Amino acid sequence: MILAHGIGGRSDLPLPVSILVVGAAAVLVVSFVALGMLWTRPRFQDGPRYDGASVRVPTRTVLAAVGLVGLLLVIGQVVPPLLGMERSRIRPTVAPVAVWVALWLVVPITSAVIGNWYADLNPWRTLARGLGIGNQERIGLPHTVGLWPATVVFLAFAWFELVSPHPGDPTTLGFVVLGYTVFLLGAMSWAGRESGLAVFDFFTPYNRLISAISPLGRNRHGEVVWRGWLRALAVIPEWPGLWVFAVVMIATVSYDGAVGSEWLRALGGGLVDTTGGRTVLLLVSVAVVALGYYLACAIAARLSGGGWRPLEVAQRFAHTLIPIGLAYALSHYFTLVLFEGQQMVAALSDPFGLGWDLFGTSDYRVDFFIRTSTPVWLSQVAFIVGGHLAGVVLAHDRSLQDFGGGAGRSQYAMLVLMIALTSLALLILSG
Amino acid sequence: MTGRAVAAFLMLAVMGCGSGAQVDTATTSTAVSPSTTETVGPNRTTTASSTTTTTIEATLVQVRGGEVEGPDVIEVDLGATVDVSVLSDTDGEIHVHGYDLTFEMSGGTPFHVTFVADVPGVFEVEVHTGHIHLFDIRVVG
Numbered sequence: 001m002i003l004a005h006g007i008g009g010r011s012d013l014p015l016p017v018s019i020l021v022v023g024a025a026a027v028l029v030v031s032f033v034a035l036g037m038l039w040t041r042p043r044f045q046d047g048p049r050y051d052g053a054s055v056r057v058p059t060r061t062v063l064a065a066v067g068l069v070g071l072l073l074v075i076g077q078v079v080p081p082l083l084g085m086e087r088s089r090i091r092p093t094v095a096p097v098a099v100w101v102a103l104w105l106v107v108p109i110t111s112a113v114i115g116n117w118y119a120d121l122n123p124w125r126t127l128a129r130g131l132g133i134g135n136q137e138r139i140g141l142p143h144t145v146g147l148w149p150a151t152v153v154f155l156a157f158a159w160f161e162l163v164s165p166h167p168g169d170p171t172t173l174g175f176v177v178l179g180y181t182v183f184l185l186g187a188m189s190w191a192g193r194e195s196g197l198a199v200f201d202f203f204t205p206y207n208r209l210i211s212a213i214s215p216l217g218r219n220r221h222g223e224v225v226w227r228g229w230l231r232a233l234a235v236i237p238e239w240p241g242l243w244v245f246a247v248v249m250i251a252t253v254s255y256d257g258a259v260g261s262e263w264l265r266a267l268g269g270g271l272v273d274t275t276g277g278r279t280v281l282l283l284v285s286v287a288v289v290a291l292g293y294y295l296a297c298a299i300a301a302r303l304s305g306g307g308w309r310p311l312e313v314a315q316r317f318a319h320t321l322i323p324i325g326l327a328y329a330l331s332h333y334f335t336l337v338l339f340e341g342q343q344m345v346a347a348l349s350d351p352f353g354l355g356w357d358l359f360g361t362s363d364y365r366v367d368f369f370i371r372t373s374t375p376v377w378l379s380q381v382a383f384i385v386g387g388h389l390a391g392v393v394l395a396h397d398r399s400l401q402d403f404g405g406g407a408g409r410s411q412y413a414m415l416v417l418m419i420a421l422t423s424l425a426l427l428i429l430s431g
Numbered sequence: 432m433t434g435r436a437v438a439a440f441l442m443l444a445v446m447g448c449g450s451g452a453q454v455d456t457a458t459t460s461t462a463v464s465p466s467t468t469e470t471v472g473p474n475r476t477t478t479a480s481s482t483t484t485t486t487i488e489a490t491l492v493q494v495r496g497g498e499v500e501g502p503d504v505i506e507v508d509l510g511a512t513v514d515v516s517v518l519s520d521t522d523g524e525i526h527v528h529g530y531d532l533t534f535e536m537s538g539g540t541p542f543h544v545t546f547v548a549d550v551p552g553v554f555e556v557e558v559h560t561g562h563i564h565l566f567d568i569r570v571v572g
Contacts, residue, residue: 010529010550010554012552012553013551013552013553013569013570013571090533090559166562265503335552339529365531366531371551373552
């Protein structure tokens with residue numbers, strides 16, 4: 001088996017049947033309790049409140065600097081091979097840790113709790129600002145092309161990380177990020193900094209969507225304020241393609257879980273070992289999740305009796321998939337973040353793998369401080385059930401808003417979908 | 432990798448903690464208790480071990496032209512001592528991911544890799560030279 005991750009080489013043990021059963025039971029209980037107890041008037045639909053106490057957090061410059069240094073260290077990986085210098089270490093350089101742990105996982109996951117700090121960290125915005133690129137905004141662009149370009153970029157990154165043979169190779173990573181930087185600078189000079197990032201830098205909408213879960217937001221003065229969990233999610237703009245973007249969030253993790261599972265290996269045989277086969281599998285995962293979601297929306301549209309079209313419903317309920325997408329990522333990559341994230345300590349001392357020891361930490365070894373599997377399994381199930389609960393609650397609230405009297409029946413379609421997605425998540429973890 | 436004939440023979444021995452039995456290409460060893468090795472599925476070797484029994488299973492993995500023939504997954508209990516003996520006709524560097532152990536193997540000379548499997552999970556083992564994936568070690572606990 002080749003687990004084509006950009007970093008690591010360790011994966012979690014599959015969920016044992018006993019914990020799988022506990023998880024499945026929790027999902028059913030949560031679903032039916034939610035159905036029986038939930039409110040009868042929408043609560044989230046008027047969006048977050050920003051009237052609480054606010055705090056000024058002066059981290060913008062620090063975060064911008066960290067982001068820029070990170071970008072330079074990753075792009076800098078292309079230099080040593082050009083100078084004919086050989087990498088001495090087999091442990092990760094700073095590049096795969098910065099990209100595949102920090103940018104790809106840690107930043108979005110933490111933003112679900114502390115708010116969208118990627119907005120300040122984003123090195124491409126800082127770079128464009130410094131170079132004076134993109135001062136003319138094409139204001140309407142995010143509302144015309146929406147998330148479709150970002151979805152393509154998202155899939156391309158996911159392909160590079162989860163399908164391509166050597167996603168962790170520092171030189172390759174350096175060139176890819178260099179290419180991405182050139183692409184984004186071009187996009188920003190054409191579309192403007194904010195519109196360009198919103199449309200073409202998939203990390204921008206990705207972090208924005210996930211951080212809408214966070215109870216912390218910023219008021220108009222840029223101060224951090226308590227706004228309540230999930231509240232911002234119900235009022236995120238319905239950019240064109242939003243639902244497909246959310247589907248890709250779930251589908252990429254599903255693919256990654258499935259490709260390492262025993263049952264797929266038994267089913268697909270050698271197909272899983274070829275890049276072409278795995279590319280097909282990634283696209284099939286997207287198609288399957290998209291189809292399942294679309295069908296649920298079509299059924300909900302019909303049951304609501306309100307003359308809704310399936311694609312309208314798909315957009316209206318897309319935000320309910322975001323907590324589920326986060327739960328997928330969190331349960332699947334939880335230990336990878338905790339363990340492989342520590343590689344940064346050693347990598348910073350020897351960022352290019354040339355045998356340096358800048359801070360005396362280049363020999364740091366990962367501390368696997370969780371020495372039994374049970375806590376890992378239980379947290380995985382807790383994340384999945386928590387994401388499921390958030391999804392069910394948001395879908396219920398949206399049903400009340402959009403379908404009124406038809407809410408009761410129409411939400412069964414969504415509930416069935418969410419139970420299916422959550423069961424899929426558990427199934428993948430147990431494979 | 433094609434055209435470069437690589438043939439690696441991996442003798443894998445998984446030992447219980449309480450015994451000094453060993454497996455080596457040059458040494459004949461005896462299992463002190465009946466083997467509890469079972470085949471779970473195709474390409475899969477499971478070896479149970481505990482402090483009271485010692486189970487020794489020799490597994491042969493062949494690498495030819497980058498193609499690995501042998502078990503995909505070798506399963507051991509948490510706390511067991513894994514003993515891997517490798518014979519290859521080419522030089523290379525074996526890396527046990529996670530445990531982050533590296534072993535230089537010289538072509539034609541068998542050598543021992545011993546470590547205590549004290550972290551649960553599934554860990555890749557590969558030859559870094561040429562990125563040849565040998566097998567996964569699944570530490571159960």
